[in-house]
Amino acid sequence: MVDSSQAIGFPLNVLCLLPQLIQHFENPNQFCKGIAERIAQVCLEEKNPKLSNLAHVMTLYKTHSYTRDCATWVNVVCRYLHEAYADITLNM
Numbered sequence: 001m002v003d004s005s006q007a008i009g010f011p012l013n014v015l016c017l018l019p020q021l022i023q024h025f026e027n028p029n030q031f032c033k034g035i036a037e038r039i040a041q042v043c044l045e046e047k048n049p050k051l052s053n054l055a056h057v058m059t060l061y062k063t064h065s066y067t068r069d070c071a072t073w074v075n076v077v078c079r080y081l082h083e084a085y086a087d088i089t090l091n092m
Contacts (some may be wrong), residue, residue, distance in 0.1 A: 008088055010046075011081050014054075018077065021061065025070040027060065036062040048069055050084040 017035050024032045036058040043055035056078055060066040066073050 008085065010042060011085050014081060015076070018074065022070060022074060025073065028064055033062045034065075049086055050080065054080040054084065 017039075021028075021032050021035060028036070040055040040058040040062070043051035043058070054077065057066065057073065057080070061073065
């Protein structure tokens, strides 16, 4: 997938990796932990305060310390992505 505007590449990558993270939510493997860590790093590098929440839940995923169920985790990940990229997403 190519994003010539470089505006939506990161959120699209997160969404594409979400099924893998969901599949291993109960017992994240090294690949998933690495994905979560890298997403958190990118969120913090972006210096977007709205992405700091996404960085936090990805860190919780990596350390397997998110205290709620997978559906709730997916809900907050999608909500934080939508909030951070509201200017380029559809209002639903």
